[in-house]
Amino acid sequence: MSTTSDVPAVRPGPPPDGPPPAAPDLALHLLRLGDDALVLGQRLCQWITRAPTVDEDLALSNIALDLIGHARALLARAGRLDGTGRTEDDLAYTRPERRFTNALLTELPNGDFATTVARQLAYSHYAVLYYEALAHCADPELAAFGARARKEVAFHRLHADRWTVTLGRGTEESARRMRHALERVWPYTGELFEEDEVLRRLAASGTVPSPAPLREAWLHRVTGVVTGAGLTVPTPTWTARGGRSGLHTEEFGPLIAELQSVRRQFPGGTW
Amino acid sequence: MTARTTTGATAGATPSADGDGLPARFDALIAGGETIEPRDWMPDGYRRMLVRQIAQHAHSEIIGMQPEGAWLTRAPSLHRKSVLLAKVQDEAGHGLYLYSAAETLGVDRADLLDALHKGRQRASATFNHPALTWADTGAIAWLTDGAAVINQAPLCRTSYGPYARAMRRVCQEEAFHVRQGYDTMRALCEGTPEQKEMAQDAVNRWWLPAVALMFGPPDTGAGGADARTAAPGAAVSRRAMAWGIKRHTNDELRQRFVDSCVPQAERLGLTLPDPAIRWNEERGHYDFTPVDWDTYREALGDDTHWARQRIAHRRAAHEDGAWVREAAAAYAARADAAGGEDA
Amino acid sequence: MSGAREGAPASWEVFLRARRGLAHQHVGSVRAAGPDAALAAARDLYTRRGDPLSLWVVRSDAVHAASPDERDPYFAGARHKPYRYPEHYAPLTEKGPEGEHDE
Numbered sequence: 001m002s003t004t005s006d007v008p009a010v011r012p013g014p015p016p017d018g019p020p021p022a023a024p025d026l027a028l029h030l031l032r033l034g035d036d037a038l039v040l041g042q043r044l045c046q047w048i049t050r051a052p053t054v055d056e057d058l059a060l061s062n063i064a065l066d067l068i069g070h071a072r073a074l075l076a077r078a079g080r081l082d083g084t085g086r087t088e089d090d091l092a093y094t095r096p097e098r099r100f101t102n103a104l105l106t107e108l109p110n111g112d113f114a115t116t117v118a119r120q121l122a123y124s125h126y127a128v129l130y131y132e133a134l135a136h137c138a139d140p141e142l143a144a145f146g147a148r149a150r151k152e153v154a155f156h157r158l159h160a161d162r163w164t165v166t167l168g169r170g171t172e173e174s175a176r177r178m179r180h181a182l183e184r185v186w187p188y189t190g191e192l193f194e195e196d197e198v199l200r201r202l203a204a205s206g207t208v209p210s211p212a213p214l215r216e217a218w219l220h221r222v223t224g225v226v227t228g229a230g231l232t233v234p235t236p237t238w239t240a241r242g243g244r245s246g247l248h249t250e251e252f253g254p255l256i257a258e259l260q261s262v263r264r265q266f267p268g269g270t271w
Numbered sequence: 272m273t274a275r276t277t278t279g280a281t282a283g284a285t286p287s288a289d290g291d292g293l294p295a296r297f298d299a300l301i302a303g304g305e306t307i308e309p310r311d312w313m314p315d316g317y318r319r320m321l322v323r324q325i326a327q328h329a330h331s332e333i334i335g336m337q338p339e340g341a342w343l344t345r346a347p348s349l350h351r352k353s354v355l356l357a358k359v360q361d362e363a364g365h366g367l368y369l370y371s372a373a374e375t376l377g378v379d380r381a382d383l384l385d386a387l388h389k390g391r392q393r394a395s396a397t398f399n400h401p402a403l404t405w406a407d408t409g410a411i412a413w414l415t416d417g418a419a420v421i422n423q424a425p426l427c428r429t430s431y432g433p434y435a436r437a438m439r440r441v442c443q444e445e446a447f448h449v450r451q452g453y454d455t456m457r458a459l460c461e462g463t464p465e466q467k468e469m470a471q472d473a474v475n476r477w478w479l480p481a482v483a484l485m486f487g488p489p490d491t492g493a494g495g496a497d498a499r500t501a502a503p504g505a506a507v508s509r510r511a512m513a514w515g516i517k518r519h520t521n522d523e524l525r526q527r528f529v530d531s532c533v534p535q536a537e538r539l540g541l542t543l544p545d546p547a548i549r550w551n552e553e554r555g556h557y558d559f560t561p562v563d564w565d566t567y568r569e570a571l572g573d574d575t576h577w578a579r580q581r582i583a584h585r586r587a588a589h590e591d592g593a594w595v596r597e598a599a600a601a602y603a604a605r606a607d608a609a610g611g612e613d614a
Numbered sequence: 615m616s617g618a619r620e621g622a623p624a625s626w627e628v629f630l631r632a633r634r635g636l637a638h639q640h641v642g643s644v645r646a647a648g649p650d651a652a653l654a655a656a657r658d659l660y661t662r663r664g665d666p667l668s669l670w671v672v673r674s675d676a677v678h679a680a681s682p683d684e685r686d687p688y689f690a691g692a693r694h695k696p697y698r699y700p701e702h703y704a705p706l707t708e709k710g711p712e713g714e715h716d717e
Contacts, residue, residue, distance in 0.1 A: 166599055170601045
């Protein structure tokens with residue numbers, strides 16, 4: 001599994017000695033991680049040609065490109081592990097929205113630039129911590145993925161940190177927008193660290209780490225950045241849930257419809 | 272000696288053409304095939320022509336992001352999505368290389384963008400055509416980028432150093448654009464009949480913009496254009512060639528483009544929408560219908576839906592982002608005041 | 615501050631070491647409010663390909679340069695001292711300068 005495969009997805013032929021043993025728990029977990037990266041990457045694609053500067057078009061497209069690369073690697077592996085033999089594209093382009101398992105944070109509409117920065121701040125700090133942990137897991141393919149992906153998301157984190165501080169300490173307007181953005185986004189951050197039965201089993205068997213124990217380190221790090229920006233970390237009174245079980249926001253339907261539209265218009269097409 | 276920038280971005284006073292032989296030195300450098308560098312004396316007309324050409328090229332890259340950028344969210348495979356992202360970000364990058372080169376001539380990129388937003392400077396009218404289907408992303412990359420590569424390859428040896436260096440980067444990167452465009456078209460042509468039909472439709476709409484607009488007005492009597500209509504283009508071209516800014520006429524490059532595309536289209540099984548295209552044994556080139564520049568340019572005035580839409584889109588992004596740029600400036604000013612530390 | 619326009623971000627010269635063993639080479643410039651933003655912009659703009667090793671950004675107005683109009687006092691001396699070049703002297707071997715490296 002490479003982080004950024006540079007060739008079109010190829011449907012794997014039947015392996016010589018029958019299908020590999022399905023690993024439904026791990027497959028589901030990787031599907032969730034892959035959906036997070038895919039959906040956030042898709043949201044960032046909506047920024048391109050609309051960013052505050054051309055340099056920022058470039059920066060956001062770079063981040064989107066990394067995220068789509070992560071999604072491809074994770075979805076391809078998920079499709080191999082769930083016993084269905086689905087490719088990355090089968091998973092991205094043929095599932096109805098209820099089958100997507102991304103955290104709601106990643107599908108939040110872009111809003112203004114501050115909202116996008118707040119969403120990037122929350123996600124990239126989480127992704128750095130989780131991919132670092134993944135880099136030490138027993139599965140060599142996943143460990144290699146984690147080792148490579150964490151470097152890429154570390155750059156995304158720098159980008160988010162810099163903008164959080166710049167906006168927080170910029171003008172009165174930018175500080176106000178950044179504060180609102182953090183408040184808007186924060187209730188959606190808890191879902192990233194959610195641990196259900198699947199993750200508990202995976203963690204107990206030592207297959208992959210659970211994100212739940214990373215929440216404290218995450219909070220510590222983002223608090224450092226947000227405080228440095230002259231702002232305070234919100235303490236939301238509620239936590240959004242549902243993405244992991246396919247219960248999405250109403251804004252998610254159009255996002256997926258757009259993603260899949262060309263492919264659905266040309267059944268049997270090759271790309 | 273006062274503080275200067277290597278790029279000339281802060282250039283205020285460049286040497287004036289007094290009686291000390293600076294124009295002669297400029298002419299000698301051009302004649303000797305040497306490059307002109309930012310702090311060299313140069314004629315005002317040379318500087319103006321460069322600013323105009325580099326800015327228009329930079330604007331075209333930035334505006335050119337829009338038709339393809341609109342398909343980023345709909346790319347039909349994750350591989351194609353990655354490729355298109357890489358391509359659109361190259362266009363942003365090329366625009367920025369070129370604004371950087373233009374700034375060495377003593378202009379400010381903020382002013383250039385302002386001129387674009389206010390209609391005082393223009394991007395190539397090629398991108399005033401809409402990208403209506405996924406196949407358009409392939410046709411744009413194959414045809415308009417293909418035209419761009421042919422147009423721009425000689426600019427890697429243009430006489431102004433920063434422009435030539437920027438163009439070498441641009442050309443290295445554009446080679447990928449053309450191939451991936453051809454590859455996108457190939458996949459469609461090898462797919463279902465509906466896909467192939469989409470590919471042909473896109474070629475029908477993007478052929479003429481590539482042939483006509485990417486190379487500019489006819490500037491020779493070639494290809495059947497009458498010498499009178501070619502005259503204004505010819506005058507500009509002659510000046511640009513004398514200064515080593517341009518190395519070939521528009522018509523020479525246009526012919527080169529047609530010659531390269533015809534066999535590629537044949538391999539794809541696509542028909543280029545020009546019934547006059549046929550091999551001319553005597554000339555050793557493909558004949559094609561001469562571009563009726565006046566009629567075409569008129570039909571594609573600035574008052575079309577898409578010409579307005581491209582600029583409106585750009586301006587909206589710029590205006591929506593104003594508070595972000597103001598915040599960055601305010602933050603930097605504060606950091607400077609706090610002792611030069613950025614954070 | 616180089617911006618002719620008020621509030622325009624500063625100009626930064628970008629230097630890139632593309633490969634081990636090479637000196638940093640000037641590749642162009644970026645506009646950015648501060649050094650961190652300039653580095654990030656330079657990274658996104660000039661290192662999309664290859665495996666570059668190191669990147670510098672220097673504020674354009676911090677670069678001091680000698681210009682062509684000052685050519686004479688600064689550079690005139692360099693042209694007229696042939697004894698600084700090996701070709702000024704007789705080769706060390708009969709094969710000429712190429713042969714010297716074979717020994």
